[in-house]
Amino acid sequence: MPDLSRENLEPYLSALHGKPVQVLRLSLLGEHIRTGAIKGYGYGMPVLVEYEVAGKRRRAVVETLSPGPFGHEHMSDRAQMLLWDYSAFNRLPRHARSLDVGAFQKEGSLLSLGKAEELFLFMEYVEGKAYIHDLARLQEGGPLTDLDLARADALCDYLAGIHRIRGSDPGLYIRRVRELVGHGECIMGLADSYPPRHGFITRELLEAVEHRCVAWRWRLSERTHRLRQVHGDFHPYNILFREGTDFSVLDRSRGEWGDAADDVTSLTGNYLFCSLQRSGRLTGPFETLFRGFWDRYLERSDDREILEVAAPFYAFRGLVMASPVWYPSLSDGVRRKLFAFIEAVLDADAFDPAIVNVYCGA
Secondary structure, eight states, rough: OOOHHHHHHHHHHHHHHHOOOEEEEEEEEOOOOOOOSSSOOOOOEEEEEEEEETTTEEEEEEEOOBBBTBSSSSSHHHHHHHHHHHHGGGGGGBBBEEEEEEEEEEESSOOOOOEEEEEEEEOOOOOOEEEEEEHEEEEEEEEOOOOHHHHHHHHHHHHHHHHHHHOOOOHHHHHHHHHHHHSSHHHHHHHHSSEEEETTTEEEOOOOOOHHHHHHHHHHHHHHHHHHHHHOOOGGGGGEEETTTTTTOOOOOOOSEEEEEHHHHHHHHHHHHHHHHHHHOHHHHHHHHHHHHHHHHHHHHHOOGGTOOOOOHHHHHHHHHTTTOTTOOOOHHHHHHHHHHHHHHSSSSSGGGGHHHHHHHH
8 A cells, every 4th residue: 555645645635625735744543442352453544634725724534445355355346445435425414524536646646546556535534432432431331321322312313214215226135135145344255254263163153154144135135125225334433423412424335225224233233242241141231222222213213124134134243243353352252142143043033132132142
């Protein structure tokens, strides 16, 4: 990856704004917080750019993607993601705005896509503190507050709102379900990223999970009426809160359209993940958040069918959370409960939020 510097950024920003630009400061962004298990892998490192144009100070973020597994091996893979990000971010309410998409040229300057070695995304900087900080405080034994409940309600209502927008192309639903199973970032890509053996996790176990998910693909492919606007990666690192319940979202992924279950399982799965690390089961403040989120979403969306399709989406999130690549310091006990949860929900006809501890064997 070419270096990012004042020297190569200033001509690019000057051309973008049509006025001379002075870059004042570059700094790395990222949430460095201990939440029990340390997140050991990421797709790239965003850089905060502080600059001045026409006497006004501005802040923006340059995002790149690193080569690696999960379908990011080729420059064209990474380019596809960034081009999609640029076009899609601005169409989702509350999402940080994309400002431009550009490329690093071979000599290090930023401009022509025809000479590109890598692409980058230039987007606005959004103030806020990642929602993972709230969950970390609860993991450490902090009390569940009225603000915690209000924020969970606000996130639930946001999802219920964006999910009201129906898609018109049934093929996009079939593609999204196919990619849930077969995409490099999703179930098969995650299975491929596991070592041949990691404690109790064997190739045979991963193969059995994958077979169940393929069966679910065919079950879901008949439900194209469920195509909705989605975020696609609605987890606590991609949600920034400011005062009260004011928030923005980051980094929607893998397509504008899909199944609402993708977003709901992503966030509620993280409530479960935090609780398993804290208590070995879903209990206390995280059970309140988990059950409350599901109850409110079912009421606000009037979508009880979501319980019949949630399983493979929970399997995907479970494979991320149990991954020795993504969470290398996670305890063996939590990994076992996550795999018990994955297998149990895949075997159930419909997901029941009231018996999560039964699914986990907790």
